[in-house]
Amino acid sequence: MEIILAENHGFCYGVKRAVEMANEAANSDGK
Known part of the structure; x- marks a missing residue:
């Protein structure tokens, strides 16, 4: 899974924390 954010997403x-948690979950799943 890939999450792409604009550099200035505001x-x-x-x-921001929810996106970080989603990234951590995706990385821990091995994808």
Whole structure:
């Protein structure tokens, strides 16, 4: 799974944290 974000995406902290958690979950799944 690949998540692509714009360089200046301007997310609030909660959304940024959710994206980080999604990345961690994808990486731990071996994909």
